[in-house]
Each structure stands twice: as structure tokens, then as C-alpha cells.
Amino acid sequence: MEAINILINKNAKIIYKLRSEGYTIREIKKIAKEKYKIYVTEKEVRSIAIKIKTGNNKYSDIDKMRILYLYHNYYDTHKLIEYLNRKYAYNITYNSIVDLAHKNGVKKKTQNMYSISFVDRSDEREIIELYKSGYSSNKIAELYGYKTRNSILQKLQKFNIKRRDCNEIKTKNKSYVNFSLEKIDCEEKAYFLGLLLTDGYVNLERGYIGIDLTDKDVIEFLSEYINIKYKEIQPTGKAKLTKYRITVYGREILEDAQRLGVVYGKTYTTKGPLLTEAESKFINYILRGIIDGDGWIRKDAGEFFICSASFDFIKWCEKSMIDIGFENIKISFISNEYNGIYIIRTASKYNLEVLKQNIYDKPFGMMRKYDRLYQKDVQRL
Numbered sequence: 001m002e003a004i005n006i007l008i009n010k011n012a013k014i015i016y017k018l019r020s021e022g023y024t025i026r027e028i029k030k031i032a033k034e035k036y037k038i039y040v041t042e043k044e045v046r047s048i049a050i051k052i053k054t055g056n057n058k059y060s061d062i063d064k065m066r067i068l069y070l071y072h073n074y075y076d077t078h079k080l081i082e083y084l085n086r087k088y089a090y091n092i093t094y095n096s097i098v099d100l101a102h103k104n105g106v107k108k109k110t111q112n113m114y115s116i117s118f119v120d121r122s123d124e125r126e127i128i129e130l131y132k133s134g135y136s137s138n139k140i141a142e143l144y145g146y147k148t149r150n151s152i153l154q155k156l157q158k159f160n161i162k163r164r165d166c167n168e169i170k171t172k173n174k175s176y177v178n179f180s181l182e183k184i185d186c187e188e189k190a191y192f193l194g195l196l197l198t199d200g201y202v203n204l205e206r207g208y209i210g211i212d213l214t215d216k217d218v219i220e221f222l223s224e225y226i227n228i229k230y231k232e233i234q235p236t237g238k239a240k241l242t243k244y245r246i247t248v249y250g251r252e253i254l255e256d257a258q259r260l261g262v263v264y265g266k267t268y269t270t271k272g273p274l275l276t277e278a279e280s281k282f283i284n285y286i287l288r289g290i291i292d293g294d295g296w297i298r299k300d301a302g303e304f305f306i307c308s309a310s311f312d313f314i315k316w317c318e319k320s321m322i323d324i325g326f327e328n329i330k331i332s333f334i335s336n337e338y339n340g341i342y343i344i345r346t347a348s349k350y351n352l353e354v355l356k357q358n359i360y361d362k363p364f365g366m367m368r369k370y371d372r373l374y375q376k377d378v379q380r381l
Contacts, residue, residue: 011038015045024095059100063090068106071097075108079145087123124155131156137163176228176248181256183279188225190282191365193260193273194289195222197313202254202264209257210247218292218366219244261313268309268339272316283320288359290317292366297355301372304355305345314342325354 014036018028025045032038059067067084074080077094084090084097101107123144130140137149137156146152156163184190195218200211212233213219223230223246233243257263260273273279273286290306291297297304308314318329327350332343346352356373363370 011040011044014038015040027095059090063088064100064104067092067097068101068104071101072106072109076145082145124159127152127155128159128161131161176226179226179228179248181253181260184260184273184275184282184286185278187282187285188221188364190279190285191289191292192222192225193262194286194291195293196257196262196289197260197266197270197273197286198290198293198295198308200262202257202262202266204254204264206249207251207254208247208249209253209262210245212243212245214241214243215292215366215368216242216244219246221365222246266310269312270308270310271312272320280323284324284359284361287317287320287324288365291359292369295369297369297372299372301352301375303345303347304352305343307341307343309339309341311342314344318344324358326351 011032014032015028018031023031025042028045029040029042032040066088067090070080070084071077077097081092081094081097084092127140127144130143131137131152135143137152140152141147141149144152153163181189181193184193195211195213196209199213200209202209211219211222219230222228226246226248228246228248231245231247233245235241235243260275261270263270275283287306291304294308295304295306306314306317308317314331318331321329321344326346328348329344329346329351332345334341334343352373360370360373
């Protein structure tokens with residue numbers, strides 16, 4: 001008899017524990033059988049469970065009114081539970097909310113899950129603040145349990161909140177937030193400017209500057225310096241080589257680039273950058289970017305040239321080259337099927353040494369041109 005009482009007490013404890021955790025009678029019978037290897041009847045479960053208030057006693061009257069109101073009005077109970085637990089830290093379960101509603105005679109009002117919203121006025125204010133702080137409408141919709149961002153956009157419209165355009169989003173979320181062309185203050189930035197002056201382009205409508213090159217080492221160098229990912233473009237049509245692209249977004253970037261001569265349709269009109277005295281210290285690396293972009297070094301390093309379709313720009317290059325030590329620099333003009341090009345070409349050993357010592361003085365960027373200048377040194381070794 002004592003053994004039977006112990007067994008009954010054990011069963012009662014298990015039933016009590018499971019019921020307190022919010023399991024239904026059917027679930028309790030199943031768990032008791034599979035996990036605890038005991039067989040209980042529905043009558044046994046009810047006799048114990050009827051004494052238990054399934055978690056309802058931990059809610060205040062206001063909490064209960066809120067839960068029951070939301071349960072009555074909103075279709076998706078699972079989404080409602082997520083909302084209540086996130087917003088009010090109720091730690092409520094599906095079974096406990098259903099039991100609470102059943103005991104209070106509350107039933108679902110709507111069967112259309114798309115016609116309801118969990119948010120109240122305070123939630124709407126939170127949504128607006130999240131959006132203003134930089135969260136995307138998709139992310140906010142995810143946080144509040146919406147299927148799409150449309151409900152969030154409707155609330156923005158309701159409060160006359162201007163939506164961010166794609167350029168603002170890209171600028172705000174860019175990984176290169178600390179990069180700027182406001183001043184040329186290092187070798188890498190000067191080199192980047194030289195490349196932009198020759199091979200770069202400007203998209204005013206979408207608000208970015210970009211550069212496409214087939215030399216992957218150059219793009220990788222810039223990518224690491226600017227802290228930006230580059231895009232690989234596979235050849236199509238007549239193109240045979242893979243290109244690598246970097247695009248830098250930002251209205252400030254565009255404005256600073258304009259001062260430096262990187263403008264829309266610059267091929268025939270660019271005049272070269274307007275540099276401050278401090279920026280002029282990096283002219284040699286700007287020239288290096290220009291040569292890597294629109295220049296050429298002979299395979300035996302016995303000659304090099306710079307070319308441009310803009311006379312004003314080639315004059316700027318000429319002056320800059322003289323400023324850093326080049327001698328007897330001359331500009332020539334070559335006609336072609338377009339408007340022709342201007343060229344600065346020299347095979348002077350002195351000028352080639354200046355090129356090597358003052359411009360290509362360290363290995364970075366386009367290594368094939370750097371290697372040509374130093375190949376004889378390697379052969380001597």
C-alpha cells in the first residue's frame with residue numbers, strides 16, 4: 001500500500017510539474033508515457049491540474065486585460081507571444097495564453113492576419129526613432145513581426161517622415177566611412193587621385209565615383225586602403241580580360257573630387273587638380289597614378305610616356321614633372337580618328353632615373369610597371 005502511495009505521489013508531482021509549465025492534458029499524457037514511462041488517465045491529470053492556475057497569477061489585472069485584448073483582436077497568436085515577451089518580458093507560452101483566454105471566455109475576433117497590427121502609439125514612435133537612427137524598413141519590419149516592410153512605410157508616411165533614398169543608405173552604411181578626398185594627405189590617396197584623373201568616372205545621378213581596371217593588383221591595393229569591397233566583372237562581347245571595379249559613394253566625395261579635377265565628362269575638359277601647398281608634396285604619387293592609368297613604360301624600361309585628350313591636363317602634368325626634377329619635357333600631338341591625343345614622351349636616362357627614384361620609389365599598386373624599372377637591378381643580383 002505504501003509503495004502505491006509513493007507511486008501516486010510521484011505521478012502527481014510529474015503531472016503538476018508539466019501542467020505548471022503550460023502543457024495541455026493530451027501533451028502531459030504523451031510526455032508522461034514517453035519520457036517518464038508512466039501511464040496516467042485524463043481524469044488523473046484533470047484532478048491535479050484543476051488546482052493549478054497556469055501561470056495566470058503572475059500577471060496583474062492590467063497585464064491580463066492587455067493580454068486578453070490583444071489575443072481577442074489579433075489573429076497570429078505566435079507573433080503576438082513574440083511581441084508580448086519582447087515588449088513586456090512576460091515569458092508567456094502558447095498554452096498559457098490560450099488557457100488564460102479560455103478561462104476568461106475570450107475568443108478570437110478576426111480571421112484576417114493581414115488586417116491587424118500589434119503596435120500602439122508608443123511603438124509607432126519607437127519605429128520612427130529606429131528609422132531615423134539608420135535602421136532599414138526591412139529590419140524594423142522583422143523586429144516587429146511584419147511579413148513585409150509595407151506596414152513600416154505606411155507609418156513613415158503617416159508621420160510625414162521622408163524616406164531615405166538609396167544613395168543616403170549606401171553613404172550611411174558604407175564601410176569606408178572614414179575615407180575622404182577633402183585633402184590629399186598621404187601617398188595612397190594621391191595615387192588613387194592619379195588613377196581617377198585618368199581612368200576614373202563620375203555618376204552624378206547615383207552619387208559615386210568609380211574606377212574599372214584589368215590590373216587586379218591595383219584594385220586590391222585600393223580596396224585594402226579605402227576599406228571597400230571590389231567587384232569582379234567577367235568579359236562579355238569583344239572584351240577578353242576580366243575587369244575589377246571600385247565605386248565610392250557620397251556627395252561629399254563628389255564635391256571634393258570636383259575640386260581635384262575628377263568631374264563628369266572629364267576626358268577632354270579636365271585641367272588637373274587644384275592642390276594646396278601641403279597637398280603638393282604628394283605630386284609624385286599623383287603622377288604615378290596617372291602613369292599607371294594613362295601612361296606606358298617600355299618593357300626594357302628605356303622609355304615612358306603620359307598621354308591625355310585634354311591639353312590643359314597634359315600641361316598640368318608637364319609642370320608637375322618639371323617641379324619634381326624632370327628636364328627637357330616636351331608635349332607632342334598625335335591625330336587619330338577622334339580628336340587626337342597629347343603626349344609627353346621621354347627616353348632620357350636622367351628622366352628615367354627621376355621616374356624611378358621620385359615616382360616609383362616603392363613597390364605598390366601596378367607592379368608590372370614598377371618591375372620593369374627595377375628588372376635590371378634584379379638581373380645584377
